[in-house]
Structure formats: C-alpha cells, structure tokens
Amino acid sequence: MAHSEDKTENVASVMKVFAVLESLVEDRHLTLADIATKAMTSKATAHRLLNTMISLGYVQRDEETDRYGLTLQLFSLGARSIQGRSDLLWAADRVMSKLSRMTGESINLGILDNVDEKVVYVHKYDSHYNLSMKSTLGKRNPLHSTSLGKALLAWRDPKDIEERISRMDFEVTAPNTITSRTVLLSDLAATRARGYAEEIEESEAGVRCMAVPIFDHLGRPVAAMSIAFPLFRFDEAKQPEIAQTIRDLGLEASLSLGYSPDLGRP
Structure with missing residues (x-):
C-alpha cells in the first residue's frame, strides 16, 4: 500500500513540474503567485519546484521584478530531439518555400x-496576407480533423489505420468535423486515390486545407505538408492546379529523402 501511495505522489509531482513549465511557456514572465494559480498548486510547492528548475538551468528569476521565466535550455532539448529529422526538415523546407512563394498562403509541416x-x-511558412490561418510550432491537432493528419494516415497499413482510428475520440472543433469511423475511412480511401488530403472547415471554421504525405526511402509517410486558405480567398477554379502543384512538391521532397516511384507514387 505504501509503495502505491509513493507512486501516486511521484506522478502528482511530475504533473506539477510540467504544469509549471507549461505556465511559463504560455506567459514568458510570471510572478510566483501567477505560476501557482496557473499550475493549480500552492505557492510553497511552486516555489520549491522553481528553485529546483533554476538549479538545473531551465528557469531564471529576475531579481528586480521577482518574476520567473524559462531559459533556452528547453529549446536546446527540443532542437537536439529533432536532429535526427534534419534531412526531413531540409527536404521539406525547399518545397515549402516554393509553395509559399507561389501562393502566399500558410504552409505547414x-x-x-x-x-x-x-x-x-x-515547420511552417506564414501567409503573406494579414487575414490567414495562424499556426504555432509544437502545436498538436487531432488526426481525424486535419488535412495533415489524414495525409499521415491514408498511406499507412490498413491494420495500422484501423488501430489508430479505434483510439480516436473524434473531438469536434469545427462545423464539418468528421465524427464517424466509417466516414473517416471513406475519406482516407478518397485521399489515397486522388493523392492528397483535404478538409473544409473540419478543424477550424472558415479554413480550407490541402495536404500531401512526404515519404522516406522505404516508402513510409514520415511527414505531411499542407497549405491553408481562408475560404473567402480560395478560388475553386484553381483547385486542380493547386492540387497538382502540392502533389508534385510533395513528391519532390520525397525524392530528396530517397523515395523511389517504384514503391508507389504518392
């Protein structure tokens, strides 16, 4: 029984650490009271955790304002964690830059x-327009409601797709969010047949997105690239041209990673 209680306390402590970190990510400079409130813990506990993070180099305190903020240590960890994906980022950046220049719209990886x-x-390229979809690096979105998610799912093994769908809760975030396993499977089949994924107000109201997978040398979908339009700026007459362009650029990125058309064209 004591062992179980210790384990529960350890889990609670870890959750508090991340709650403190997340509060500092949302607001760059906070007082102790602000952090305790956002992390839903006592000031004494927040103070103890902050002192530990300061000693580890993740947090710093401004002695003049008595406010706390993150150092670049977390950024360093994140940068090191994606070093193994440097080839992917290099290959994707080249085509994302092209698509950004061609369309002026928001491009995401x-x-x-x-x-x-x-x-x-x-990775992302922001839109050249004032009115556009804004994305944040590190942002996480459901697979079922985003063109990126569908592009990442559609070219996987059917059994893998089924298993992943079985774990989805089909959260609704926009007027046309898919809420059915059957509808999603049908959408993924259509996605694979036409070579790109699409969503119209499924993730965010007023936004239309198209996405393509990026394959590695083994033909595995390791990433997806999307373009996002506000509905009012999407020209339906140009849809075939945009679709072909994004498919071609997705293939270009895949070829840079050693993908072979013999494995099946994206």
Whole structure:
C-alpha cells in the first residue's frame, strides 16, 4: 500500500513540474503567485519546484521584478530531439518555400506523434496576407480533423489505420468535423486515390486545407505538408492546379529523402 501511495505522489509531482513549465511557456514572465494559480498548486510547492528548475538551468528569476521565466535550455532539448529529422526538415523546407512563394498562403509541416495520436507542427511558412490561418510550432491537432493528419494516415497499413482510428475520440472543433469511423475511412480511401488530403472547415471554421504525405526511402509517410486558405480567398477554379502543384512538391521532397516511384507514387 505504501509503495502505491509513493507512486501516486511521484506522478502528482511530475504533473506539477510540467504544469509549471507549461505556465511559463504560455506567459514568458510570471510572478510566483501567477505560476501557482496557473499550475493549480500552492505557492510553497511552486516555489520549491522553481528553485529546483533554476538549479538545473531551465528557469531564471529576475531579481528586480521577482518574476520567473524559462531559459533556452528547453529549446536546446527540443532542437537536439529533432536532429535526427534534419534531412526531413531540409527536404521539406525547399518545397515549402516554393509553395509559399507561389501562393502566399500558410504552409505547414506536420509529423505523427505516436504517443497521443496527434499531428505535431514542426515547420511552417506564414501567409503573406494579414487575414490567414495562424499556426504555432509544437502545436498538436487531432488526426481525424486535419488535412495533415489524414495525409499521415491514408498511406499507412490498413491494420495500422484501423488501430489508430479505434483510439480516436473524434473531438469536434469545427462545423464539418468528421465524427464517424466509417466516414473517416471513406475519406482516407478518397485521399489515397486522388493523392492528397483535404478538409473544409473540419478543424477550424472558415479554413480550407490541402495536404500531401512526404515519404522516406522505404516508402513510409514520415511527414505531411499542407497549405491553408481562408475560404473567402480560395478560388475553386484553381483547385486542380493547386492540387497538382502540392502533389508534385510533395513528391519532390520525397525524392530528396530517397523515395523511389517504384514503391508507389504518392
């Protein structure tokens, strides 16, 4: 019984540490009281955790304002964690830059997080327009409601797709969010047949997105690239041209990673 209680306390402590970190990510400079409130813990506990993080180099305190903020240590950890994906980022950046220059719209790169079945935004080009979809690096979105997520799912093994869908809760975030396993499977089949994924107000109201997978040398979908339009700026007459362009650029990125058309064209 004591062992179980110790384990529960350890889990609670870890959760408090991340709550403190997340509060500092959301607001760069906070007082002790602010952090305790956001992390839903006592000031004494927050103070103890902050002192430990300061000693480890993750947090710093401004002695003049008595406010706390993150150092670049977390950024360093994140940068090291994606070093193994440097080839992917290099290959994707080249085509994302082209697509950005050609369209002026928001371009995003996402990868699949196998832990919580979500797409994580790891690279982006912001729109040239004031009115546009804004994404944040590190943002996580559901697979079922995003073009990036569908592009990452559609070219996987059917059994893998079924298993991932079985773990989805089909959270509704926009007017047209898919809420059915059957509808999603049908959408993924259509996605694979036409070579790109699409969503119209499924993730965010007023936004239309198209995405393509990026394959590695083994033909595995290791990332997806999307373009996002506000509905009012999307020209339906140009849809075939945009679709072909994004497919061609996705293939170009895949070829840079050693993908062979013999494995099946994306």
